[in-house]
Amino acid sequence: MITATIQPTFSAWRGQARELLQRGIRPEHVDWCDATQTPALLMEEPAAYTARPPTDIKVPAEFLNLAASVCAHTDARRFAILYRLLYRLTWGGERHLLSHPADPDTRQCQVWAKAIGRDIHKMHAFVRFRLIGVDEATQREQFVAWFEPEYRIVQLATPFFRKRFASMDWSILTPHECAHWDGQDLTFSPGVSQSEVPDADAHDDLWRTYYRSIFNPARLKVQAMQSEMPQKYWKNLPEAQIIHELISSSGERMKQMIATPERPVKPMPDNAYLKKLHGRKRGAEGEG
Amino acid sequence: MELTRKLEILADAAKYDASCASSGAARKDSRDGKGIGSTGGMGICHSYTPDGRCVSLLKVLLTNACLYDCHYCINRRSSNVQRARFTPEEVVQLTLDFYKRNYIEGLFLSSGIVRSADFTMEQVIEVARQLREVHHFRGYIHLKTIPEASQELIEKAGRYADRISINVELPTQEGLDKLAPEKNLANTKQAMGGIRAKIEETVSARKEASQIRNAPRAKAPVFATGQSTQMIVGADESSDALVLARADELYRDYRLRRVYYSGFSPIPEPSVLLPIKPPPLVREHRLYQADWLLRFYGFDVGELLPREDPNLDLELDPKLAWALRNRPLFPVDINRAPRELLWRIPGLGTVNVERIVAARRHSRLRLIDLQRMRVSLKKVLPFIIAADHTPRVAVLEAANLRHRFLPAPRQLELNFNAPPPATPQDALMALSGQL
Numbered sequence: 001m002i003t004a005t006i007q008p009t010f011s012a013w014r015g016q017a018r019e020l021l022q023r024g025i026r027p028e029h030v031d032w033c034d035a036t037q038t039p040a041l042l043m044e045e046p047a048a049y050t051a052r053p054p055t056d057i058k059v060p061a062e063f064l065n066l067a068a069s070v071c072a073h074t075d076a077r078r079f080a081i082l083y084r085l086l087y088r089l090t091w092g093g094e095r096h097l098l099s100h101p102a103d104p105d106t107r108q109c110q111v112w113a114k115a116i117g118r119d120i121h122k123m124h125a126f127v128r129f130r131l132i133g134v135d136e137a138t139q140r141e142q143f144v145a146w147f148e149p150e151y152r153i154v155q156l157a158t159p160f161f162r163k164r165f166a167s168m169d170w171s172i173l174t175p176h177e178c179a180h181w182d183g184q185d186l187t188f189s190p191g192v193s194q195s196e197v198p199d200a201d202a203h204d205d206l207w208r209t210y211y212r213s214i215f216n217p218a219r220l221k222v223q224a225m226q227s228e229m230p231q232k233y234w235k236n237l238p239e240a241q242i243i244h245e246l247i248s249s250s251g252e253r254m255k256q257m258i259a260t261p262e263r264p265v266k267p268m269p270d271n272a273y274l275k276k277l278h279g280r281k282r283g284a285e286g287e288g
Numbered sequence: 289m290e291l292t293r294k295l296e297i298l299a300d301a302a303k304y305d306a307s308c309a310s311s312g313a314a315r316k317d318s319r320d321g322k323g324i325g326s327t328g329g330m331g332i333c334h335s336y337t338p339d340g341r342c343v344s345l346l347k348v349l350l351t352n353a354c355l356y357d358c359h360y361c362i363n364r365r366s367s368n369v370q371r372a373r374f375t376p377e378e379v380v381q382l383t384l385d386f387y388k389r390n391y392i393e394g395l396f397l398s399s400g401i402v403r404s405a406d407f408t409m410e411q412v413i414e415v416a417r418q419l420r421e422v423h424h425f426r427g428y429i430h431l432k433t434i435p436e437a438s439q440e441l442i443e444k445a446g447r448y449a450d451r452i453s454i455n456v457e458l459p460t461q462e463g464l465d466k467l468a469p470e471k472n473l474a475n476t477k478q479a480m481g482g483i484r485a486k487i488e489e490t491v492s493a494r495k496e497a498s499q500i501r502n503a504p505r506a507k508a509p510v511f512a513t514g515q516s517t518q519m520i521v522g523a524d525e526s527s528d529a530l531v532l533a534r535a536d537e538l539y540r541d542y543r544l545r546r547v548y549y550s551g552f553s554p555i556p557e558p559s560v561l562l563p564i565k566p567p568p569l570v571r572e573h574r575l576y577q578a579d580w581l582l583r584f585y586g587f588d589v590g591e592l593l594p595r596e597d598p599n600l601d602l603e604l605d606p607k608l609a610w611a612l613r614n615r616p617l618f619p620v621d622i623n624r625a626p627r628e629l630l631w632r633i634p635g636l637g638t639v640n641v642e643r644i645v646a647a648r649r650h651s652r653l654r655l656i657d658l659q660r661m662r663v664s665l666k667k668v669l670p671f672i673i674a675a676d677h678t679p680r681v682a683v684l685e686a687a688n689l690r691h692r693f694l695p696a697p698r699q700l701e702l703n704f705n706a707p708p709p710a711t712p713q714d715a716l717m718a719l720s721g722q723l
Contacts, residue, residue, distance in 0.1 A: 100647055102653060104660065107660045125333055125334050129389045129390050130389070163317040164318065164325060164326040165324065165390075166318045166319045166321055168324070168388060201389060203385055206292060206382075206386075207389070209292050209299075211337060213296045214337060215337040220339060221339055222338055224336075225336040225339070229336040243338060256556070258554055260557070263557055265559075266357070268357075269365065278469070
């Protein structure tokens with residue numbers, strides 16, 4: 001049995017997996033451990049082998065994308081199952097494994113990758129930037145956001161923000177890892193605690209005004225909202241502060257609407273355009 | 289008037305428009321450091337309100353003053369609602385400020401009709417022009433157009449917008465005559481035809497431009513990539529068959545990206561001409577399901593809504609209802625049936641149909657394989673044959689098969705502590721940014 005203790009990242013897994021694969025180590029002979037969760041004693045154990053140059057073992061590009069996603073997951077089995085999938089794809093000769101959605105290993109990895117995809121998507125949706133100032137030298141606006149993703153997705157999710165907000169300086173801070181953009185480079189630094197983030201932006205009030213006004217109290221569907229915007233995200237969303245208020249007042253507002261007397265039809269105003277519209281219609285009526 | 293108050297009035301005035309999609313735009317971003325924003329691929333829902341609707345765009349009217357008298361609309365001239373008007377600069381600034389904080393994907397701008405269709409259209413276009421030309425905004429812009437506006441103005445709107453839309457509002461001219469006397473179905477169709485032609489012309493010109501090497505990208509013409517519309521359901525007597533037949537016609541003849549169905553809901557300024565009781569919200573949901581079946585599952589309107597029953601079953605989804613009417617076609621062998629037949633199996637979506645087609649090349653599929661794909665076995669079992677399953681004939685022929693699928697009666701409650709697990713469909717909808 002070989003113990004492979006790695007940092008929980010895609011690049012660490014890839015390096016280790018490539019090496020094991022070249023030696024033809026079968027998946028059932030490897031015990032994968034997360035270095036950040038393993039007692040110090042084991043971490044000091046020297047690596048059993050040194051890196052070798054990659055040989056011509058080829059895997060589909062699709063596998064690498066899948067592996068990058070799966071490594072961002074937190075399930076403890078992910079490195080082992082991913083290695084088993086890799087072994088079967090190469091030594092095992094199951095070249096078309098990834099197009100076999102009923103295969104348990106493929107399916108499991110796809111399920112994990114999907115969860116990662118969803119988490120990334122939610123990060124793109126729910127990050128809220130706060131303006132903290134303007135850089136005196138460059139005149140660029142500076143923004144900071146705090147976000148708590150479920151998985152370790154900061155590096156996978158932030159290139160999106162670079163494309164979209166290239167002309168602002170921004171930092172996205174999370175408990176695991178932070179991302180920073182200065183107009184030139186996207187850099188990463190270790191996670192921080194939420195206390196380092198300003199907790200409001202002057203525009204949050206205006207945004208809540210919008211959120212309150214766009215809500216239709218006559219069609220309350222709380223479950224539909226929650227399935228798309230689970231409560232775990234609410235604490236970092238400025239608009240979520242008024243959700244309870246909106247729900248609890250909706251019944252009363254609906255009653256008022258129904259109790260409001262119906263408005264009579266007002267006569268047509270004196271407007272040339274309207275007259276033309278109505279005139280044309282009368283003209284067309286004969287044609288059916 | 290204060291900006292906050294204007295926003296209150298003009299967002300409130302815009303909320304009856306269901307469309308909030310921000311997907312399907314041409315790929316663009318701001319990596320050149322000029323301006324801000326990006327679009328392309330999937331839209332993003334940045335928030336959800338307690339009515340279950342997604343908040344993707346800043347959806348406002350430029351003004352809610354309106355010459356028209358559409359009785360389902362809170363902004364009609366007979367309504368006593370407070371009126372307000374944004375200046376174009378105010379909308380531009382709000383859009384940019386909201387966008388930079390990642391509240392939104394872009395702007396959905398509409399307007400009450402003031403003075404004339406052309407005058408109103410020009411005001412709306414001015415906002416989009418400033419965003420694109422002055423601020424180099426590359427986020428999403430959806431502009432509502434007025435069918436009576438001139439073709440030149442509609443084309444101009446299309447050059448700035450990612451999507452343009454015209455609401456048909458009701459499926460028939462008789463309905464419009466009664467409830468929206470200024471609206472005309474023929475005008476709407478004509479304008480949609482013009483937009484379709486322009487979209488197609490742009491697509492082919494772009495294709496041509498991309499085939500010529502070294503041609504600078506910027507030379508390719510720019511025009512909205514799609515158009516959509518909305519129909520209000522339950523404000524007039526129209527049956528689901530009428531609504532869907534109209535939708536089907538619009539999809540075919542004008543290549544619409546989406547038809548939105550908006551269940552009529554009570555408004556704070558009720559009209560004498562409208563029903564007080566709103567249609568059940570589930571009717572709207574069933575229409576969306578039927579709409580999906582028309583577009584992605586090869587169904588036609590007549591199959592979903594037979595002549596003798598022109599309204600969708602509110603208790604069962606339309607595919608299941610169809611299957612129960614067509615039992616002799618089942619059971620279907622999932623290991624052999626062509627795609628078109630797999631699409632017809634209640635409980636199987638297009639994604640799982642693709643998985644089945646891919647997986648059965650490797651081995652004969654059993655129920656455990658379906659379970660791994662997260663197919664609801666309870667729903668599909670009576671309708672399929674798998675390697676280890678053949679339904680008993682009695683099940684499929686039983687008169688009470690329908691009861692097997694009816695939802696269990698349950699109490700309505702608002703439970704904040706235990707949010708329901710998201711279904712794969714939910715996730716898919718969240719990803720596509722669609723309802």
